Amino acid sequence: MTTEPLPEGWLEIEALDMDAQGITRRPDGKVVFVEGALPGEIVSANVHRKKNNWEAASLLAVHRESSQRVRPGCPHFGLHAGACGGCKMQHLDAAAQVAVKQRVLEDNLWRLGKVRPANVLAPIHGPAWGYRWRARLSVRHVVKKGEVLIGFHERKSRYIADMRSCAILPPHVSGWLLPLRQLIAGMHARDTCPQIEVACGDGVTALVLRHLEPLSEADLARLRAFAREQGRQHPIQWWLQPKGPDSAHRLDEDGEGGESAPPLAYSLPEFGITMPFRPTDFTQVNPHINRVLVSCALRLLDAQRGERVIDWFCGLGNFTLPLATRAGEVLGIEGSPALVARARQNLQANQRPGLAPVSFAARNLFEMTPGQLMADGQAERWLIDPPREGAFALAKSLAAIHQARLGAAATAETAAENASETAGESSEAPPPVSAQTLAAFASWQPPRRIVYVSCNPATLARDAGLLVHQAGYRCRAAGVVNMFPHTAHVESVAVFERAA
Secondary structure (H helix, E strand, O other), rough: OOOOOOOOEOOOEOOOOOOOOOEOOOOOOEEEEOOOOOOEEEEEEEEEEOOOOEEEEEEEEEEOOOOOOOOOOOOOOOOOOOOOOOOOOOOOOOOHHHHHHHHHHHHHHHHHHEEEEEEEEEEEEEOHHHHHHHOEEEEEOOOOEEEEEEEEEEEEOOEEEEOOOOOOOOHHHOOOHHHHHHHHOOOOOOOOOOOOEEEEEEOEEEEEEEEEOOOOOHHHHHHHHHHHHHHOOOOEEEEEEEHHHHHEEOOOOOHHHHHOOOOOOEEHHHHHHEOOOOOOOOOOOHHHHHHHHHHHHHHHHHHOOOOOOEOOOOOOOOOOHHOOOOOOEEEEEEOOHHHHHHHHHHHHHOOOOOOOOOOEEEHHHHOOOOHHHOOOOOEEEEOOOOOOOOOOHHHHHHHHHHEEEEEEEOHHHHHHHHHHHOOOOOOOOOOOHHHHHHOOOOOOOEEEEEEEEOOHHHHHHHHHHHHHHHHEOOOEEEEOOOOOOOOOOOOEEEEEEEOO
């Protein structure tokens, strides 16, 4: 911080928030959020929104530049009119982005959960460009401009950015942006195709065309021709989606234009696993980081051949099947019956000698109770990989069981209420606990170690507070996973062990 008074209107930036906005305070204590500014910089800004305790502003000029400011890698990034809103941190050095995300993780753990990890894990990071193998691109025929736009939305706008390339998409997908615009512009259905979803596999790229009306034979022929011409080096699968995600289907099962193509799948070479998937299934957007993350999570979990492991929120089996190469038995539990069915198919596709017994079950993991938790049996180790909502019901049930085992409450219901209040969720109804379940608490053993993979530091912190303060665990380690370089999205992994 500079000690000399700043000229009127100048601001010295102190930190970044979770949306990659610079943060400072005026002499009267009012917080100012400055989009585009970096910590350590002295800037001028245009205030466009005022509240009692804070102001929002946009960067006008940088009078002292941060040493961590870099030239953005994409011409569509910035604060200018029409700038793409897909990335928020391209102006910040990639290594500094990771440090910012680590600070966000630690601040959330302490502020929301009152948890400090005993160790900080080395960050998991990889290629900063061309990493986004999954993307949902909006499509719009702009009649006034006489052209079709395909890409991400403009910054803070419902309009689609005029993107001619994208540095975070794989180079071959970026190279298709202009040809795709020409393709849609030449179709009869150009006004009724609002979206193209991209899903890259190891050997083929799926393009899922959302269409609001049936496509003509001429338009289908155009799609096939595009796949033949643009897919010479990187094969293309066209999928059509007339309604919701479950309606998506291949245009041609045997390959567009009569050409054979490899199946849509990604591999985890360290474990000898190949995971087929549908382009509308949830898979990680960054396959490079996913491979490292799976290896790291299994190493931290350290499952042994004689142990049972439960993989909560297992999805397609991204962690479940690799776990079967290390553990003695694995149970994968997922909320979506459709994903469970595909996880079972993936298990069959990867069966080989030496793979531990694996089973899958469908459960509503957001309505978990202690009784349901114990019904799935004991496991020495858990892996939890929830969506952004986190695993509150799971952590709360574990806390209720622990409190009842300690005799800290007369009933498990009271224990659940105490756990909920500690987590700042006092309005949440406690899980119902029967007398039979209460009697079973004494014999049921919770996992010795939990590895929690998170895509939201706030819900991780909430759940960590329950695990540490109410469920008898300590946070052994935590660290960030830079799954989305140049964005403010924070993924992380944390390790919890039962306290002695």
